[in-house]
Amino acid sequence: MSRYSMDPLAVGRVIGEVLDPFIRTVAFRVRYNNREVTSGCELRPSQVANSPRVDIGGDDLRNFYTLIMVDPDAPSPNDPSLREYLHWMVTDIPGTTSTSFGQEVVKYESPLPHLGIHRFVFVLFQQLGRQTVYPPSLRHNFCTRDFAMLYNLGLPVAAVYFNAQREPSNRG
Amino acid sequence: MEPPILSVTKLPAHSASLSMALSMWSQSSAGDTNQISTGMLLSSSTSHSSSSSARSSPHDILATRKSLEEIWTGINLSSLQRHPFRGGLSLQDLFFEEPPPSSRCCPAAALRPPPPATVLNPSSAPEFHSIESADRKRSIPRLKTQPLKRTSENGGDSGDRVHKRMIQNRESAARSRARKQAYTNQLENEVERLLEENAKLRIQLEKVCSVAPAGLPKMQTLSRTLTAPF
Numbered sequence: 276m277s278r279y280s281m282d283p284l285a286v287g288r289v290i291g292e293v294l295d296p297f298i299r300t301v302a303f304r305v306r307y308n309n310r311e312v313t314s315g316c317e318l319r320p321s322q323v324a325n326s327p328r329v330d331i332g333g334d335d336l337r338n339f340y341t342l343i344m345v346d347p348d349a350p351s352p353n354d355p356s357l358r359e360y361l362h363w364m365v366t367d368i369p370g371t372t373s374t375s376f377g378q379e380v381v382k383y384e385s386p387l388p389h390l391g392i393h394r395f396v397f398v399l400f401q402q403l404g405r406q407t408v409y410p411p412s413l414r415h416n417f418c419t420r421d422f423a424m425l426y427n428l429g430l431p432v433a434a435v436y437f438n439a440q441r442e443p444s445n446r447g
Numbered sequence: 448m449e450p451p452i453l454s455v456t457k458l459p460a461h462s463a464s465l466s467m468a469l470s471m472w473s474q475s476s477a478g479d480t481n482q483i484s485t486g487m488l489l490s491s492s493t494s495h496s497s498s499s500s501a502r503s504s505p506h507d508i509l510a511t512r513k514s515l516e517e518i519w520t521g522i523n524l525s526s527l528q529r530h531p532f533r534g535g536l537s538l539q540d541l542f543f544e545e546p547p548p549s550s551r552c553c554p555a556a557a558l559r560p561p562p563p564a565t566v567l568n569p570s571s572a573p574e575f576h577s578i579e580s581a582d583r584k585r586s587i588p589r590l591k592t593q594p595l596k597r598t599s600e601n602g603g604d605s606g607d608r609v610h611k612r613m614i615q616n617r618e619s620a621a622r623s624r625a626r627k628q629a630y631t632n633q634l635e636n637e638v639e640r641l642l643e644e645n646a647k648l649r650i651q652l653e654k655v656c657s658v659a660p661a662g663l664p665k666m667q668t669l670s671r672t673l674t675a676p677f
Contacts, residue, residue, distance in 0.1 A: 283636075287629035288622075313637065315629035352622060353615045391619070392626070438626060 283314035289396050289436050293347045293359060293419055301340070301370075302332025303433035305397050312397070317438045323395070326363065326374070326383035331399060331433070333370030339402040340368040341428060342377070344395065345419055351390035361417040362386060362395065366408045380410040388439050396436040400428035 284290045290297075305312040307327045312318070331340055342365045349360035362384045368377035386395055400423060402408055408426045411417060423429065 281632055283629040283633040286632055287625055313633050315626065315633045317630075353618060392622070 284434055284436065287315055287394060287436060289314075289347070289394060289434065293345065293396055294398060294431055294434060295420065297430040297432070297434075299433050301399060301401070301432040302330075303397075303399055303435060304330045305435055306330075312435055312437050314435050315438065317392075317440075320385070320387055320439055320442050323437075323439065324385045329365075329374040329397070331368060331370065331373065333401075336369045336371060338370040339366070339405050340370065340377075340432070341366045341400045341402055341408050341426075342368060342374055343398045343400070343419060343422070344383075345398070345417060346386065346388075346393050346395050348388075348391065348393040349415065352393065353391060357415040359396075359417045359419060361411065361414040364410055366402070366410075367405055380408075381414070384414070386439055388441050390441075392438050392440040394436050394438055397434060398431045399433040401432050403427050 282290070284294070285296070305327050306329075307318065307323055307325075310318075310322065312327070329342060331342075333340070342363070343361070344363035345359035345361055347359045348355050349357040361381055363379075364381035365374045365377040365379050368374055386393070398419060403426075408428070411422070423431075
């Protein structure tokens, strides 16, 4: 019908470096203090210090979803030796609800990019069943693809990302 | 005329000799078949060995001479450097080795092009072409400033650092362009979505307005009510 410009997730190389191409099937809203996150927007670390409010769609309360937040540009986009750094993981989120109804298995760590401009990616997966996903032991060198394969999460059902860089310490 | 009898019963499977066999059939003179068969076998590929032994000896020497020549041309300083002192270098080592690619003839220069290629690969592929073409435009004016830096420090080391910095800069420029493009795309998609929603809502509003007038006459028209106190 209308002109379709390329998906920001692909242009920003999130699809490719972190995720495989997928089709969005579940509604997904991430809000920091009522400020909605749209793919590719830039936020300041002070704005994302606390965990956002994440509302998910879907059509059934009996479907369970896992939310993962990673930084693929840790510690620096030029040299991402810690790719990906796991900031947050919430499992067993019932459909049509929000993260407050799930299990926070990896506590939200405030993004504090030190070098360069980092991408922070939120990915939503549908679980096969309840209590089938377990957190890793380490945050760094996490691999979303491998994790999804390990716990049979399949392809993502939704994703969004934002950019953040170090905030200047003295603001005049 | 009776067809010529194939003197060689075991022919190898590859197509060259099959086509030769077919051409043998097409030859009408029976007396020439033997000569034709020897000529074909001599010119066939070096790897097969099913021909008769008497005819294969001059043929095999030809084959070995050819491969030796190839090896000698392949041997040069770089390949000797690649086998430093592993218990002596014998001809056999070079015999069974693959001929080195021509790019290795200059090892110093060869070191630089591959690393940038591998480092640039993680960045987005469609931008790789734009990076290359932009590089050609920019590298010419930059070369003038580089020699000034190099002469003040050690030649090789600082050159690598400068080169590495250039690569990193190029990558971050590519990322920055990707970021900008992604943001623009997101805005465009949002605008489209909102325009569509707007259009839908307008249609809905029209529908509601066209249906309603029959249902809201009392509210719109004035009617007399009793307001006087008496």
